[in-house]
């Protein structure tokens with residue numbers, strides 16, 4: 001049966017106490033809605049419909065790349081009312097899969113099983129048995145175990161509240177049946193809403209066999225209603241990612257203190273110490289070690305590199321056997337060739353650093369091309385910005401730059417040149433020459449320092 005997915009994402013999410021719509025909150029760096037959308041994409045649906053609210057324009061804008069049909073639900077009159085907004089544009093022969101924008105960890109496998117279970121009867125429901133079912137709609141069954149109906153927490157009596165099998169909200173229903181039953185909904189319930197769950201009772205009345213499917217893990221069906229639940233799902237998700245990474249041969253000093261907000265490709269024998277945050281798309285070669293408290297975003301790190309503690313590396317290419325940090329900041333557009341050493345309190349921006357070059361202490365290298373085997377002394381600054389424009393600094397091979405040097409761009413320092421410590425260089429330096437701008441220290445003999453009274 002062809003599939004159409006409907007993602008409900010119009011709710012306000014009051015309990016988040018946020019100016020941001022709930023589905024815009026992120027889990028592992030990706031919005032809740034994006035998690036659900038990407039899972040829906042695994043189902044080979046003909047179409048994905050997203051129901052969004054009248055305050056949800058930013059939701060739609062933030063997810064502009066989605067290949068989905070966006071449908072506005074002007075007033076949030078309930079989950080049944082939400083599906084009603086799209087049902088007319090779904091062909092009668094389709095199976096409608098209802099997903100929730102705030103239930104991010106549902107998997108493709110579970111949804112495929114759900115779609116399959118709907119096969120002959122045209123109706124399947126995802127349910128789960130929870131130790132603490134509070135807040136969820138309960139599944140009411142007859143003695144033979146057949147589903148009778150769903151009762152919402154707010155409508156449940158004391159006996160029904162003891163039921164531990166809950167409605168996850170996710171279901172697969174043939175579109176023609178769905179359409180008929182949606183038309184029969186009323187808001188005659190505690191929440192005064194058109195509840196999608198009421199269609200289960202209608203199906204049962206018509207003698208339809210409502211099949212149930214359970215997820216592999218209850219975490220798949222947990223919704224985010226407040227920030228504590230968001231944090232719980234985040235930890236669970238991080239734990240899954242950490243497990244997968246370790247399975248592929250990466251050592252994590254503590255999987256509970258590892259955060260991946262994106263994707264990571266890691267080679268063999270990679271060691272990642274505690275509190276490392278990986279964002280975007282990162283690839284790491286073999287035998288790489290990353291010390292505590294590093295943030296690494298959209299970066300490639302070559303074999304044998306050693307990233308020391310407290311580094312921030314963003315959109316960079318770190319060559320094989322580099323030694324970076326501690327306390328280094330590598331900014332976007334930085335390409336470091338093999339065997340480069342970047343030490344503490346060094347910032348590199350939009351620069352090429354050649355093989356074997358070193359900047360070990362307290363420097364800023366921006367908009368520069370640095371050759372091979374260059375030594376950049378402590379406190380070297382490329383003065384790349386004149387207040388209006390950025391200028392480039394070109395440094396040849398085997399250049400030696402003494403400490404506390406200002407290189408005023410645009411500037412070219414040719415191969416083998418030496419810059420004396422404390423120099424301010426604003427003109428190009430010829431290959432093999434020495435450049436200095438020394439002010440000799442003036443010495444006053446027998447100087448008496450002032451005394452504090």
Ligand code: UD1
Nearest residue numbers: 008009010011076077078079082101136137167169195223
């Ligand atoms: C729903 C189910 C409940 C189930 C629970 C599981 C119904 C009536 N109840 O309850 O049985 O146990 O999920 O998490 O379906 N939404 C809209 N438009 C609306 C109302 C809601 O798009 O008018 C969206 C919300 O953004 C949210 C989802 O539907 O993503 C669920 O709505 P919510 O109000 O959170 O339902 P629950 O009370 O959690």
Ligand code: CA
Nearest residue numbers: 102223224225
């Ligand atoms: Ca909910």
